[in-house]
Amino acid sequence: MKISVIGCGYLGAVHAASMAEMGHDVVGIDVDEAKIAQLAAGTAPFFEPGLPEILRAGLASGRLRFSTDFADAASADVHFVAVGTPQVAGGDAADMRYVDAAFSSLLAHAKTGDLLVGKSTVPVGTAARLADLVASTVPGATLVWNPEFLREGFAVQDTIQPDRLVYGVPEGAAGEHAARVLDKVYASAVSEGTPVIVADYATAELVKVSANAFLATKISFINAMAEIAEVTGADVTKLADAIGHDARIGRRFLNAGVGFGGGCLPKDIRAFSARARELGKGEAIAFLDEVDKINLRRRTRVVQLASEAVGGDLAGKRIAMLGLAFKPHSDDVRDSPALDVSMKLADAGADVVATDPQAIERARMLAPHLTYESSIEETLRGADVVVLLTEWPEFVGLDPVAVGSLVAGKRVIDGRNSLDPAAWREAGWEYRGLGR
Ligand SMILES: NC(=O)C1=CN([C@@H]2O[C@H](COP(=O)(O)OP(=O)(O)OC[C@H]3O[C@@H](n4cnc5c(N)ncnc54)[C@H](O)[C@@H]3O)[C@@H](O)[C@H]2O)C=CC1
Numbered sequence: 001m002k003i004s005v006i007g008c009g010y011l012g013a014v015h016a017a018s019m020a021e022m023g024h025d026v027v028g029i030d031v032d033e034a035k036i037a038q039l040a041a042g043t044a045p046f047f048e049p050g051l052p053e054i055l056r057a058g059l060a061s062g063r064l065r066f067s068t069d070f071a072d073a074a075s076a077d078v079h080f081v082a083v084g085t086p087q088v089a090g091g092d093a094a095d096m097r098y099v100d101a102a103f104s105s106l107l108a109h110a111k112t113g114d115l116l117v118g119k120s121t122v123p124v125g126t127a128a129r130l131a132d133l134v135a136s137t138v139p140g141a142t143l144v145w146n147p148e149f150l151r152e153g154f155a156v157q158d159t160i161q162p163d164r165l166v167y168g169v170p171e172g173a174a175g176e177h178a179a180r181v182l183d184k185v186y187a188s189a190v191s192e193g194t195p196v197i198v199a200d201y202a203t204a205e206l207v208k209v210s211a212n213a214f215l216a217t218k219i220s221f222i223n224a225m226a227e228i229a230e231v232t233g234a235d236v237t238k239l240a241d242a243i244g245h246d247a248r249i250g251r252r253f254l255n256a257g258v259g260f261g262g263g264c265l266p267k268d269i270r271a272f273s274a275r276a277r278e279l280g281k282g283e284a285i286a287f288l289d290e291v292d293k294i295n296l297r298r299r300t301r302v303v304q305l306a307s308e309a310v311g312g313d314l315a316g317k318r319i320a321m322l323g324l325a326f327k328p329h330s331d332d333v334r335d336s337p338a339l340d341v342s343m344k345l346a347d348a349g350a351d352v353v354a355t356d357p358q359a360i361e362r363a364r365m366l367a368p369h370l371t372y373e374s375s376i377e378e379t380l381r382g383a384d385v386v387v388l389l390t391e392w393p394e395f396v397g398l399d400p401v402a403v404g405s406l407v408a409g410k411r412v413i414d415g416r417n418s419l420d421p422a423a424w425r426e427a428g429w430e431y432r433g434l435g436r
């Protein structure tokens, strides 16, 4: 099938390359010339395992190309829109200007019979609004909302083998036809029995934001238990194991620590709250404000632990920060707890030296005042406190005996509860986790 993907960021670039990998003819379009030049040259503009391989394979096969010219979308029949929906400056709502601009550019080249497929995460009601625009601009074209559930770090696998597909379609024959076309786009996943949920626009939009709201709530639930564990001497990791054995609860997404970050969970719960307030139903999901607050309190707690570890005054103390990305296997530092805590520690006068296997360059753009080191050993050298905030395997696998000789003070704060406290304590370290 002939496909265009508008917006080639973390979602769109993976989607475009994966569609080509699945056998479709794909053009990826973005307004960012540098990004398109990189993609066209076969270089992934961000770190995502498996993307370089399918990107190069797609380009070599001739099935994948990239452009900054929306006219190149004209030859496609199915157009995915995957542009950003960040938080507006100074508010909680989603900034819809990129989605609106992308649809307006795309509609200038779309034709009767085309399928316009929204993938961006949007406030409920967006699809209905855009469907009117599509109908009045390109009669006979159909708008569908097909939210995306991929996780960074597993994005290629999640795109090619999703755990479910959700199609938000209009009522009637146009909607039925649209669902059949999407079944063909995702033929390999559909033939493997991937559940397909066909719904109205509002349900499809809400599935996406409620899924992220649930995940965020689960993380904040366990982090709230961590706060209680901290004042009672309980161990939140054991608590999570114990409640996680109940299949109704489940152990996944119950890892207490410095909390969630990234380009999605934080901004999605805020945008959902803002939209609910607009709809006069803010009270229905007011608990998401608490979810957000619990999450942000964990960052403050890490700063407090670091301060306690050095006797109360961070000024001039050398802090070795292990991790900058919002999670391992990603270079994404958007709303990253690790980067946020690094900046808070630097604001308090600490001499922060940070390392990350993939995220240093992106972190440097947001926080040029911090010191970055590519070597773990050099990061640790002379440190008064070591703080682990992104659980990359190379950090989790550190030998506490071997690295003990590098630091000035054997104090470690395990912001992801991913180290073995007994092993670190045995090697002479003062170990502090979160909620244990
Ligand atoms: N990153 C992720 O893991 C996932 C993201 N999403 C959603 O997907 C959307 C995109 O997210 P990301 O890819 O992370 O953002 P991103 O910021 O990495 O990428 C957005 C891209 O859109 C481009 N763009 C902006 N305006 C444009 C326009 N008018 N025409 C063409 N391109 C334009 C930007 O240059 C950028 O390359 C968001 O709504 C996000 O919530 C959904 C699921 C997973």
Ligand SMILES: O=C(O)[C@H]1O[C@H](OP(=O)(O)OP(=O)(O)OC[C@H]2O[C@@H](n3ccc(=O)[nH]c3=O)[C@H](O)[C@@H]2O)[C@H](O)[C@@H](O)[C@@H]1O
Pocket (backbone or CB within 6 Å): 121, 148, 149, 150, 151, 152, 153, 212, 215, 219, 252, 253, 254, 255, 256, 257, 258, 259, 260, 261, 262, 263, 264, 265, 326, 327
């Ligand atoms: O809408 C999106 O963009 C995506 O958001 C999340 O994916 P992602 O942001 O890639 O990362 P997650 O694996 O969900 O982790 C999010 C954050 O929660 C933190 N986390 C996760 C799990 C846990 O138990 N504890 C915890 O603190 C991670 O460290 C990370 O900072 C969702 O998992 C995806 O399904 C969704 O498509």
